Amino acid sequence: MKRNTRLKLLAAGVAVALAAGSGSALAQKRVNWKMQSAFPGNLAHLGTSGVRFSKNMTEASDGRFNVKFFEPGALVPALECFDAAAKGSVEACWTTPGYHTGKLGPGISFFTTVPFGPTFGEFMAWKRHGGGDKLRDEIYGAHGLMAIDCFAIGPETSGWFKNEVKSLDQLKGMKMRFFGLGAQVMQKLGVSTQLLAAADIYPALERGVIDATEFSMPSIDQQLGFHQIAKNNYFPGWHQQVSVSELLMNKKAFDALSKSNKKLIELALGESVMATFAETEWRNPDAMNENMAKFGVKNRRWTDEQLAAFEKAWREVVQEQSAKDPLFKKVADNFYAFRERYKVWGEAQMLNATYLK
Numbered sequence: 001m002k003r004n005t006r007l008k009l010l011a012a013g014v015a016v017a018l019a020a021g022s023g024s025a026l027a028q029k030r031v032n033w034k035m036q037s038a039f040p041g042n043l044a045h046l047g048t049s050g051v052r053f054s055k056n057m058t059e060a061s062d063g064r065f066n067v068k069f070f071e072p073g074a075l076v077p078a079l080e081c082f083d084a085a086a087k088g089s090v091e092a093c094w095t096t097p098g099y100h101t102g103k104l105g106p107g108i109s110f111f112t113t114v115p116f117g118p119t120f121g122e123f124m125a126w127k128r129h130g131g132g133d134k135l136r137d138e139i140y141g142a143h144g145l146m147a148i149d150c151f152a153i154g155p156e157t158s159g160w161f162k163n164e165v166k167s168l169d170q171l172k173g174m175k176m177r178f179f180g181l182g183a184q185v186m187q188k189l190g191v192s193t194q195l196l197a198a199a200d201i202y203p204a205l206e207r208g209v210i211d212a213t214e215f216s217m218p219s220i221d222q223q224l225g226f227h228q229i230a231k232n233n234y235f236p237g238w239h240q241q242v243s244v245s246e247l248l249m250n251k252k253a254f255d256a257l258s259k260s261n262k263k264l265i266e267l268a269l270g271e272s273v274m275a276t277f278a279e280t281e282w283r284n285p286d287a288m289n290e291n292m293a294k295f296g297v298k299n300r301r302w303t304d305e306q307l308a309a310f311e312k313a314w315r316e317v318v319q320e321q322s323a324k325d326p327l328f329k330k331v332a333d334n335f336y337a338f339r340e341r342y343k344v345w346g347e348a349q350m351l352n353a354t355y356l357k
Contacts, residue, residue: 029064029258030063030064030065030066031064031065031066031257031261032066032068033065033066033067033068033091033092033253034068034070034075034090034091034092035050035054035067035068035069035070035090035091035092035093035094035247036070036072036074036075036076036081036084036085036090036092036093036094036095037050037069037070037071037072037078037093037094037095038072038078038079038081038093038094038095038096038099038197039072039078039094039198040071040072040198040199041069041071043198043220043223043224044219044220044223044283045151045153045216045217045219045220045276045279045280045283046151046153046198046216046220046245047094049094049150049151049272049275049276050069050094050150051069052272052275053067053069053094053150053247053268053269053272054066054067054068054069056268056271056272057264057265057268060264060268061261061264065261065264067091067092069094070090072197072198072199075089075090076089076090076093077197078197078198078199079099079102079195079197081093081095081099081248082099082100082103082143082145082248083103085145085248085249085250086143086144086145086250087250088250088252088253090250091249091250091253092247092248092249092250092253093247093248093249094150094245094247095245095246095248096112096243096244096245096246097109097110097111097112097136097147097245097246098111098112098113098179098180098181099195101180101195103143104139104327105325105327105328106180106181106184106321106325106328107321107325107327107328107329107330107331107332108136108139108327108331109180109181110132110181110331110332110335111127111132111136111244111246111331112180112243112244112245113180113181113239113240113241113242113243113244114181114335115181115182115185115238115239115240115310115311115314116238116241116310116311116314117241117242117335118241118242118339118342118346119154119155119241119242120152120154120242120277122339122342122346123241123242123244124152124244125338125342126335126338126339126342127149127244130334130338130341130342131334131338132331132334132335132338133149135330135331135334139327140248140251141251144250144251144252145248145249145250145251146248146249146251146254147246147247147248147249148246148247148249148265148266148269149244149245149246149247149269149273150245150246150247150269150272150273151244151245151272151273151276151277152242152243152244152245152273152274152276152277153216153217153242153243153276153277153280154217154241154242154277154280154281154284155217155236155237155240155241155242156214156215156216156217156237156239156240156243157214157216157217157218157221157233157234157235157237158182158214158234158235158236158237158238158239158302159176159178159212159213159214159233159234160205160212160213160214160221160226160227160229160230160232160233160234161211161212161230161232161234162211162212162229162230162231162232163232164232164298164300165232165234165300168189168306168309171186171189171190171191172189172190172191173190173192174190174191174192174211174212175191175192175193175194175209175210175211175212176191176192176193176194176210176211176212176213176214177193177194177195177196177201177204177205177210177212177213177214177215178191178193178194178195178213178214178239179195179214179215179239179240180239180240181239181314181317182214182238182239182240183195184317184321185239185310185313185314185317188313188316188317189309189310189313194210196210196213198215198224201213201215201224201226202224202225202226202229205226205229205230206229212230213226213230214239216243217237217280217284217287218233218284218287218288218291219280219283219284219286219287221233222287222290222291222295227291227295227296227297228295231295231296231297231298232297232298232300233291233297233298233299233300234300234301234302235299235300235301235302236301236302236307238302238307238310238311239310244273247265247269318332
């Protein structure tokens with residue numbers, strides 16, 4: 001065999017060996033996470049953002065970090081991911097803090113949304129710079145968990161009712177699906193509330209298990225079909241002016257990631273927060289118009305007197321819960337101290353819808 005031929009064969013053998021070794025090294029670095037979602041993957045904004053995040057992670061990492069999206073109930077019931085993530089049964093959940101009240105009490109709902117609370121800018125300022133996220137990290141850390149905001153959506157509707165609510169006295173004895181801290185306000189007004197996952201609401205409304213419901217915003221609620229049963233959609237969303245959800249992660253799993261993979265999660269979620277918020281603001285006007293023109297929905301607005309009653313009930317909830325729940329008080333005190341600090345700026349920039357007559 002000629003020398004040149006032997007060299008070529010040797011080089012080819014070395015190349016094959018190096019390629020095999022390189023492939024083995026890449027395989028060792030590849031990360032595969034299971035991510036249980038609390039929202040169906042086809043549900044606008046809430047679920048589709050999770051599917052999109054999963055795809056973005058795979059594409060941005062060239063397949064080295066895969067976060068597999070699992071539909072609600074595929075691994076864990078939609079509202080019960082807290083324990084699974086804490087135990088490491090799943091590495092992460094696409095969920096929201098207000099779904100963990102059964103484990104942590106109502107105070108944890110502050111990190112999703114607050115009745116008569118701020119809109120997007122002020123809320124994110126509190127979370128990221130005013131101590132909100134720091135408190136959340138302390139609370140979750142005690143359970144072996146951590147979280148990063150995964151999406152934000154704008155104001156929600158405050159309920160779908162079968163009949164017009166002319167007086168808040170009509171709410172007494174009503175059974176209603178209601179989320180988070182707003183549910184405690186409704187309870188003050190005589191409503192029997194329960195928290196249901198997205199897929200369970202329509203059947204409950206149809207069978208009369210509940211008389212009314214709130215869930216999210218027109219572009220989402222329309223997809224869930226509430227307008228087929230309840231034609232009166234109430235505004236404004238006093239209980240949820242902005243709602244922020246989270247990628248809830250097993251802390252050991254996150255800590256085991258490389259520095260670059262941690263940063264990749266952070267950046268992908270930051271993009272998701274802004275993209276989802278903008279998408280909801282873009283889609284809701286069309287959904288509202290379609291609800292009215294095509295489905296006969298009547299958009300109704302609470303009177304100022306009714307909104308005052310909701311707000312009064314909310315203030316009572318804050319006082320009562322703060323007196324008996326240390327975690328609630330700690331979060332509420334931090335939140336309202338920030339709002340007081342922010343007020344000088346917020347009020348200075350406040351505008352009415354129009355000044356023309």
